[in-house]
């Protein structure tokens with residue numbers, strides 16, 4: 200049987216296991232990336248491993264999230280990251296250079312390579328025909344130390360693209376179509392592999408928009424083939440020598456196939472408060488809009504901003520709304536400026552922000568009370584914008600501009616004739632904001648007062664006892680567990696302080712109760728821990744004594760993070776038992792042997808509940824030792 204692109208790359212990187220669905224496989228990781236808000240912890244972990252330099256082909260450290268410097272904390276973190284990079288052989292992307300995923304796609308992505316990144320949208324680079332996976336910081340630190348990355352071999356799910364997109368319909372609408380079908384949990388344990396005659400009609404950055412938001416389906420990653428279009432993009436970036444052809448074999452068999460005729464895709468949007476709450480734009484027409492934000496790692500490429508510029512030329516932003524534009528990189532900004540395409544943005548009244556994540560993670564530009572905000576971003580979880588009651592819709596850049604001009608949700612196809620844009624054959628390139636990797640063992644690592652040392656954890660006892668501290672519903676996000684936003688994100692390198700905000704948006708009494716009870720259990724429903732890769736959503740709960748999380752199902756990265764920090768990830772053997780546990784119940788669990796099915800005693804209700812524990816041999820070892828770091832450190836001894 201023929202091979203998929205995914206299998207071809209896995210095969211070349213396989214260091215352990217067998218490539219059949221559900222089996223644990225170990226992959227060699229060629230490249231790693233971190234960004235600042237997950238990076239500080241990842242490098243503290245890497246330093247604790249006692250290794251003198253990174254063992255990957257290429258490791259990169261970006262600064263793009265915590266960009267506001269309201270006090271010393273973020274600035275100190277940036278300086279710490281730069282000093283670590285200089286010591287251990289890591290390329291450093293200076294603050295202001297751009298968003299990690301956009302920069303990586305432009306300057307470093309390469310067909311056939313594996314990338315592990317401490318950010319859930321690392322799959323953006325799948326648009327280049329590579330395997331790019333998001334993970335917790337500790338997994339990325341381990342990859343920098345030369346450890347393979349272990350995962351359950353996912354199903355390879357084919358998405359067959361035919362036809363060509365109509366004017367005013369773009370890559371974002373394609374991935375919203377995929378989300379309509381797969382929902383926020385339909386991609387779990389799958390790799391979404393695109394193929395078919397429609398692929399060649401999409402440029403690499405457009406493919407990147409699609410693979411970026413595949414994350415929202417829960418997929419391990421998404422991937423496109425590497426073809427002539429890929430070659431041309433690499434050439435335009437002065438990197439043609441990095442190209443190799445990579446296509447699925449003709450007789451490949453995917454686990455399932457979703458057919459999408461690009462010509463039939465219409466402008467779509469995701470309604471509040473979930474990326475899979477999809478509706479056609481035409482159904483929402485007329486809804487008044489207070490804010491429009493264009494940018495984020497999903498839609499901030501030169502292609503996207505050229506369209507935005509062309510559509511805004513000679514137009515003014517509607518007086519009742521505020522439009523923000525953030526380019527994905529300095530390269531995008533410079534190329535726009537040189538061709539005169541920045542000017543229409545300025546003249547329209549758009550507020551040009553720094554090349555960074557910004558409003559996407561609630562760092563500035565919080566909407567007004569109860570506002571409708573249209574964003575070209577990838578997540579619209581309640582409260583993520585910084586305004587709890589704001590209603591955030593996710594759209595394409597075309598739909599965003601249509602609203603910015605008219606002041607209300609408008610089908611972009613009503614904007615008239617679709618403008619012609621031309622992409623440069625050669626981008627204007629300037630890598631001045633990258634500091635190349637060097638290894639200087641004598642370099643001093645500089646830590647500000649907000650950077651605390653890593654918490655040390657005891658090995659796991661054989662009897663877990665405690666109270667159910669919180670019972671949640673479906674689709675709890677890591678933003679619910681540990682919110683983003685300026686204030687809380689500045690505490691990413693300070694676990695004792697950030698712990699005070701666990702479940703802050705869900706229940707402000709959580710932290711105090713957890714401390715009083717000396718930890719306990721959390722109960723959840725389906726897709727627990729969806730969203731970001733932030734390991735803080737596991738590390739901080741562990742720090743305050745959370746022992747196990749019992750749910751109907753987990754999101755992949757969060758489950759791995761729980762194991763990494765020694766928290767037991769349990770699922771109900773019978774989902775109906777979710778109703779047999781209430782907040783405040785006292786639970787007891789014996790874990791002498793980490794077998795697949797365990798008996799959980801609900802002491803309050805005097806009943807027994809069967810729970811499943813699906814762990815590999817190594818994961819069991821990690822749970823016993825109190826976390827992955829302890830295991831790695833023991834190995835180094």
Ligand code: MIC
Nearest residue numbers: 236237318319560731732733
């Ligand atoms: C996000 O989009 O939620 C983030 C902020 O980029 C996170 C990383 C983080 O929490 O620092 C992600 O997607 O992994």
Ligand code: SF4
Nearest residue numbers: 320495496556559560
């Ligand atoms: Fe940054 Fe938003 Fe992308 Fe996360 S999703 S990396 S916050 S732009």
